[in-house]
Amino acid sequence: MSTQSKEQQQIGFLSLCYHYIRPDNDDPFSRLMGTKITEFKNQIKMLKEKFEMISLDDVLEFINAKIFENNKYKMLLTFDDGLSEHYNAAKILKQFDIKATFFIPTCILKERLPANPMIIHYVIAKYGIEKFLEEFRYALKKLGLEIKKYDITYVREDNDVWKKIAEIKYNFKYKLGYKISREILLHIYQNSLLIEYPNILEIIHLNKEQIHEMLEMGHRIGVHTHTHISVAATSLSDSDFFNEIVFPKKYLEDEFNVPIKSFSYPFGERKDYLSSMRFLNKTKEYDLAFTVEEIVNFGNTPLEIGRYQPMSHDNVRTLENNLSNIIKKNIL
Template sequence: MLESQLFLCYNKFIMIKNVRRNGYLSLCYHYIRPEKKLNLFPKILGNKIDEFHKHIRLLKKNYSIISPDDAWRFSYTDFSLNSKNGLLFTFDDGLSDHYKAAQILADYNIKAFFFIPTCVLMDKLPANPTIIHYCVAAHGLDEFLNTYRNALEKYKINFGEYDIKTGCPKEKIPIIKSIFKYKLKHKISRKILLYIYKNLFFKSHPNALEIMHLNREQVNNILKMGHSIGVHSHSHISIAANNLTTREFQKEVVEPKKYLEKTFNTSVIALSYPFGRKRDCLSPEELTKRTNEYQLAFTVEPVLNTKNTSPFNLGRYIPTSADNEIKLKKILKEISNGIYKK
């Protein structure tokens, strides 16, 4: 190859690299668990606090940390990220662990999005997946399944079709999740989960909600720290998979935004789709056809958000409990380069 051809190839490579780099990655955290001796529910999987610190230090070094406002500016103005990829922190489910996480981030001068299912504040009831996590962690899988069967019986639901008998816990958990997410209609699913919650975790822990979720005062303080809040539906249902009626869509997607804005005197511009996979998310066209209340919507598709990404289809990566900072660094690099395989 001639030197001039090599030079052209190199320039092209740099150009491709620059196009790729003009974007941001976003992380979607859930549980941030305390150290061993303070962790009352060691069976709940999540990132440990000391690991979270390591993540932050690594990310600060390798990325340009962006705020929720920057994410909005990236989608709607000519604000760009040329020297380093951006990185946005987000937290789903309004978990009590997020209060500490918000304080840690504030100490590092980082602003994040906290997405809250409004049932935890409006109804003082936990979100659907949080019920499964805490009931199984505190009472074990067998007791969870026994109570589940009692609920099916009480509500006269065809037992056989929804029974979970075979398999080890590792096999049963995904089946349970899938039944509650997709197989049962969302109203029945909610009814059964609330029955399980009231008969298990709430019975054994009268301060259950406080253990599981953020309260109003904590959300207020999170806002005072400079963070932003967003909607994560009302009761944490799959928005796209449930084919919601207009009334249900209002209750799960539109009213939560109005409630958060009024209660906390703040503007709410972002939605994070519960579960966040393709089948759980509306397309940008479908969302904007049903409501114009939002300016940003986040999925959990692990992709780099570029100037070409729709603001209603923003990708995020969920760090798992196995992602130490070395693994996380590798995964994020692969996502940036478009070569990450789930």
């Protein structure tokens, strides 16, 4: 047996986390931010050229063996949020012979309700911030909550739109609390999107048949909590933790008859994910957990696997640059 050279030992894998993949033209929700489909295809071509594309099964093998076959950096593609357009992405990737992993919030299948952030994105994209906040206040009133205490004000002339949207998202993620956030968002959803589009769930999210087909194409699925919460920033009772993190694994396993080994932290930043140790103290159900730390993964922290999130403004060139910077940062 030959000994591994130092360089060989340093080869790791990168991972990408895609979200919205939107049509090039005539998008009925044109204000949704995401990677355009043609741009997506170009990025895949570049990735296939620059990296050796690997699957979730390859990652699991690597975690055990700690060694990759050659000196080329590896790349695992992942998709968060169980979005309907991932069905198309899965078909495109099959043409490229790439096996990706799709992380699903299980509320979209079990209760047939959208995940939290998608309600915010779609309502604001379709009706604007004013309408969203109007429905928000109406929900607060219905739930018997003090409007003054939770209110978010928006004056089109004075406020930056993007900062205001960030503030709204921040409030739902970190300030309103787990149960109230969900109740308010469902209320907004039922009073706006669901009335105008009775089939809105299928417009936003994947359905069971599509997921079955994606599995048949050779892709894998994993858990993205039940309703899409910040796991570390939300104070969860033991039963909430079970419902959001443990139950979804059993649900997907029963529903699709596949072993579920991976988990992706919603939002995925430092304040949203648990350290490997804390996660293991709470559950031993998962072999892999994914964050959005921009790192090269060497297999030593399988419960904190980092990913780069391609942004809507990323193109082939910026994506390639950003990935090579991540690699450079990890070598130095």
